[in-house]
Amino acid sequence: MRNTPPPLARYAIAIAAIAVAIAARIALAPWLGTTFPLATMFTAIAFVVWWSGWGPALVTTIGGWVAGAVVFRGGFGYFGGLTINEVIGFVTYLIATVPIVLLGEKMRSAHRELEARHADLSATNRALREQRDVLQLAMSTAKMGAWTHDFAQDTFWWSPELAEIVGISRDDTNYDRQRLVAMIRVEDRERLAAIIEQALRERREYSVEFEFQHQGTGQWRWMESRGRAEYDEAGRPAKMYGLGIDITSRRQTVEALRDADRRKDEFLATLAHELRNPLAPISSGLHILRSSSNPAHATTALEIMERQVSQMVRLVDDLLDVARITTGKVDLRCEPLDLAVPIKDAIETCGAALGDRLTVHEPRSPIVVHGDRTRLAQVFANLLNNSAKYSEPGQPIAISFDLEGTDVVVRVRDGGMGIHPDLLPRVFEMFRQADRTGGRSRGGLGIGLSLVKRIVELHGGTVTAHSEGVGLGSEFVVRMPVAKRQPISDPAVANNQRSGVSRRRILVVDDNADAAESLAALLTIGGHETRMAYDGPEALQQAERFHPDVVFLDIGMPTLDGHETARIIRQQPWGKTMVLVALTGWGQSEDRRRSKDAGFNHHLVKPADPTVVEKLLASL
Numbered sequence: 001m002r003n004t005p006p007p008l009a010r011y012a013i014a015i016a017a018i019a020v021a022i023a024a025r026i027a028l029a030p031w032l033g034t035t036f037p038l039a040t041m042f043t044a045i046a047f048v049v050w051w052s053g054w055g056p057a058l059v060t061t062i063g064g065w066v067a068g069a070v071v072f073r074g075g076f077g078y079f080g081g082l083t084i085n086e087v088i089g090f091v092t093y094l095i096a097t098v099p100i101v102l103l104g105e106k107m108r109s110a111h112r113e114l115e116a117r118h119a120d121l122s123a124t125n126r127a128l129r130e131q132r133d134v135l136q137l138a139m140s141t142a143k144m145g146a147w148t149h150d151f152a153q154d155t156f157w158w159s160p161e162l163a164e165i166v167g168i169s170r171d172d173t174n175y176d177r178q179r180l181v182a183m184i185r186v187e188d189r190e191r192l193a194a195i196i197e198q199a200l201r202e203r204r205e206y207s208v209e210f211e212f213q214h215q216g217t218g219q220w221r222w223m224e225s226r227g228r229a230e231y232d233e234a235g236r237p238a239k240m241y242g243l244g245i246d247i248t249s250r251r252q253t254v255e256a257l258r259d260a261d262r263r264k265d266e267f268l269a270t271l272a273h274e275l276r277n278p279l280a281p282i283s284s285g286l287h288i289l290r291s292s293s294n295p296a297h298a299t300t301a302l303e304i305m306e307r308q309v310s311q312m313v314r315l316v317d318d319l320l321d322v323a324r325i326t327t328g329k330v331d332l333r334c335e336p337l338d339l340a341v342p343i344k345d346a347i348e349t350c351g352a353a354l355g356d357r358l359t360v361h362e363p364r365s366p367i368v369v370h371g372d373r374t375r376l377a378q379v380f381a382n383l384l385n386n387s388a389k390y391s392e393p394g395q396p397i398a399i400s401f402d403l404e405g406t407d408v409v410v411r412v413r414d415g416g417m418g419i420h421p422d423l424l425p426r427v428f429e430m431f432r433q434a435d436r437t438g439g440r441s442r443g444g445l446g447i448g449l450s451l452v453k454r455i456v457e458l459h460g461g462t463v464t465a466h467s468e469g470v471g472l473g474s475e476f477v478v479r480m481p482v483a484k485r486q487p488i489s490d491p492a493v494a495n496n497q498r499s500g501v502s503r504r505r506i507l508v509v510d511d512n513a514d515a516a517e518s519l520a521a522l523l524t525i526g527g528h529e530t531r532m533a534y535d536g537p538e539a540l541q542q543a544e545r546f547h548p549d550v551v552f553l554d555i556g557m558p559t560l561d562g563h564e565t566a567r568i569i570r571q572q573p574w575g576k577t578m579v580l581v582a583l584t585g586w587g588q589s590e591d592r593r594r595s596k597d598a599g600f601n602h603h604l605v606k607p608a609d610p611t612v613v614e615k616l617l618a619s620l
Helices: 007-027 041-052 054-072 084-141 160-166 177-183 186-202 248-291 295-326 340-349 373-389 448-458 513-525 536-546 562-571 589-598 610-619
Strands: 144-150 155-158 206-213 220-231 237-246 335-338 358-361 368-371 397-404 407-414 462-466 474-481 505-509 529-533 550-554 579-584 602-605
Touching: 007 041, 007 054, 041 054, 041 084, 054 084, 144 160, 160 237, 186 206, 186 220, 186 237, 220 248, 248 295, 295 448, 335 340, 335 373, 340 358, 340 373, 340 397, 368 373, 368 474, 373 397, 373 407, 373 448, 373 474, 448 462, 448 474, 505 513, 505 536, 513 529, 513 550, 513 610, 529 536, 536 550, 536 562, 550 562, 562 579, 562 589, 579 589, 589 602, 602 610
Parallel strands: 358 397, 505 529, 505 550, 550 579, 579 602
Antiparallel strands: 144 155, 144 237, 206 220, 220 237, 335 368, 397 407, 407 474, 462 474
16 A cells, blocks of 8 residues: 655655646747646646645645746746736636645545555455465364355365365365265265254254275275254255364274273283282192191292292283383393303293293304393293293294394294284284183283383394284294304303302391391301391391391381481491392382492392392302
């Protein structure tokens, strides 16, 4: 829109216009002489009123008449007295110019108003375009499209976004309602029509979900349709409009959550079952130890109890490993390693379950990988236990490993129950336990294979499952990169400990009396002098009087926890050289860091393996 000049500029324009008009009239003097001396002034007045308004135009009118009189009456520079003819001429001049001023001002105001309306309209159009763009972006992001159905004209229209949702071209203008209806699953069409008809009768909005076939991929997807109608004066529906929303992802998420919730319930039930199973033989073993003096009975009871406790420890360790790996808090201790070593460790671990039906195929020369011996043994033990669990006694199990290109490939095969094709793609999912045949469960928490997959991936490898079907056995294939040839650490040398263990003064601190007494008894049997305390303050008193070489200190105690107790011991002159061993159910890297900061030398996770405790004492 044209801007009005400031006041000084407006009147400067008026003076300039007078000068230009007089100059133009002088230029026309050879032809006009002194006739019509103000002929050019009318144009100047019209120009000024248009650009500067009626005030400067009046100045141009008066100033132009005076200038014309000076220049053209009696020669340049002479101005005589006004005669009656000059007054009449001036009045006539005013009568001619005032309408020009008034009409020009009116036209100027109308033009400015038109410009203002145009500017408002442009701003409105810009705002509408912006709102349209935002709405299109929102609809596209939300996978939402619009449609309308004009009942009176029997016409149908859909937006480009809806066309894209159903898999047709955004530019397709063949707005045939039956095209969209034909995409809807047959079973949903009558239900959808009935819901819309009922909404029309009740004059309310409707919302319904149904499946449709995507025209581009042929896949069946889910849509939610929402709509409402407008009615004419007679109360008949005149037009219906609504939205189609692709809710496939939402439906999949809901189904996944339901499946996860169901698997969680199954997992908790299985966990309770798996933890209860060892309790019965342990209870029976304790009863045997109390009631029988026969050494053979005692030996049998102890062996049973050891196996069941090991089973419970393995269950708890698997759960902790899942938590560590899932949260990225597992630390691999990788080194150049002959892959045969962790495989042999796994076979020894699974010896009882495998019996004499395992066949091992080894390569002619060692294959070196860069891996964590303990974690890789855990991988292969889980796979071997899995094969043993889902195979009947006597059915063969084989493990083989060899080079294939730059990778080493380990295959664990069994002739057992096989894997149903529906389960095969999900066999490595968390808590996806269990029954490969649809019969009774073979036990387990459904986390072993998930652990296998995660540990193998941490080593830069992959694991896959294969089965021809139920009853046809299964095969698990682990593929890992081969390490560059480097000296392999000798596990026998690394684990070599002194054969003799010095007699130590040991303080055992635990608010669980049974745990404290059992550990103290084991240490006493090993030839050590032991004392016990059941909370932090008592531990400080015992440590000051007893001056132990080693303190096994529980972390989670009331009144004064293990961390604070350790800090106080370290502050005492007699406690600076003591070996403090944290004994706790928490074993993640953050827990180990906290115990180290508190002054502990070692960190053991309950239940402490007696062999580990013995090696620790031997290493002091």
